[in-house]
Amino acid sequence: MKIGNLDLGHLPLFLAPMEDVTYKSFRYLCKKFGADVMSTEFVSADAIGKEMEATKRKMTIFDFDRPIAIQIYGSNIEAMVWAAKVAQEANPNYIDINFGCPMKKIAGKGCGAGLLKDLPKLVKMAGEIVKAVDLPVTAKTRLGWDFTDMPIIDLAERLQDVGIQSLTIHGRTRSQLFTGEADWALIGKVKANTRMKIPIVGNGDISSPEKAKAFADQSGVDGLMIGRGAIGRPWIFRDIRHYFNTGELLLPPFVPEVVESVKEQLIQSISWKPEPRGAILEMRRHFARYFPGLEDFREYRIQLLQATELEQVLAILDAIAVTYASVRVDYTNISLK
Template sequence: MYCSLTLLQPEKCPLSQKMRIYEEERPVGIQIFGSDLQQMVMAAQMAEEAAPDTIDINWGCPVRKVVSKGAGSGILKDILKMIAITAAVVKAVKLPVTVKTRLGYDESDKPIVEVAERLQDVGIAAITIHGRTRAQMYSGKADWTLIGKVKANPRMKIPVIGNGDIDSPQKALEMFERYGVDGIMIGRAAIGNPWIFTAVKSFLQTGTLISPPSLNERIEVCLAHLDKAVEIKGEKRAILEMRKFYSGYFKGIPHFKTIRMEIMQLTSLIEIRNRLQQLM
């Protein structure tokens, strides 16, 4: 996810490095956020130069520093502006433009059924809806009822993708069957657990749950993740940011909590690599 203003400041955002796309990753989209129409248009055009398959506008991020600037789900307080910026981005690029958003800003106002249709009318190619308001952040349970109403709207012709609380293959199947969505998006459940996508796909196709990854496989993938993060972000930043992933990578491994706390204290790539390899 890229801030539109940051993209326009090359000294803060080395595009040649951060927007690197590998062919084996496709289809891939670049997501942008912001609240200024011209900045969003220019950011979308810059993102298009990296040759992704889609440009996604994030009208859903609930983080305070984003919302306080009228970006992310903060735009849900100004639907007219949301529609205007989206329309301008759609017109400015040749790639398909998609949107991710939420039900509304708070419990008193959940206009997603109307908003989805208006976004479709200005040309977006698909919409992803998180089943919470901005005020909820990630608390409580995601409400898929309105997502289902968007999908059931006979005027909606574009794909409707549901998001929120999908943390297992069984939950994914339930959401497809209950709400008829065209697709699902998995977010937090994939943190440190990239295997969830294969597990969900397999279950949807065969009805069979696949075996979880072995400890050695978890370690190998975790280390590959760490190495790539160091390559892109530098060792210090990568080590700090990787700390939020260890719980996911080693969830369910007996007595790993103590080891995780130990790894969290390590400050060099070599130390972390050595400690994890000792477990293999």
């Protein structure tokens, strides 16, 4: 599939934008393990307008990142146009607009999925941004507001008509938040609409290579986007690609291999955070997800979540590698929640 002139190959695997997750250190590992396309965390148009330091850091693109989008969100069309221009200066490969975030603090203020309540404004915003920047512009959204209001087939056409170059669809409504199951059949209907020419990327609940294949086959989408399934398992991209190429499943990694990757993420984080403590805090949500299915792991988990110094964390990780030297992590019972 292509976004503008950017050729992403056949059925590219996207790392989903995730606030407080898809920062530099995590993107680094996902790229290493085969993510084809990445995105920054979403960035608020208002924060861009205020030139906040944290926002500039979020928009920093590294060489290893490419191809990558900067994702922006907001409710005011002029502010979003301005934000898109500033984001363009940071030189991503394209700009993605968030029309899907369901959180009250975002959607409740008319940003993200909140715009699904005002489709004329949503479409106008997309069109104005397309006109204002030279980079390709894409959008990410949900099926609609709730089960009584799912305009996605029509909305996809309208976004295409104003120049959006690719559309990612998370197969849930705003009201569902993360409950229920993603509806890949409806994503498939958008793709099957003969009026649609731009690529459609499917998103929602990809937690294994088999699911990736089943959803891709069912919907016929041009690309797959993986979010929660990559947290604690950045090699899911490699696993999926291997399964697509060979029909075989790779075995999960041994614990010491996982430990090496955790250390690598930690080092990346430290190299970019103003102080190591910030990197350790950043790693906490990941620690909990990196070691599934290990017997008697609870004590180590608590230690990892309580450690505040780098030396402590490294010592705990080394102890984990020794204790589980010949054990593989186990994804059999993982849940995306």
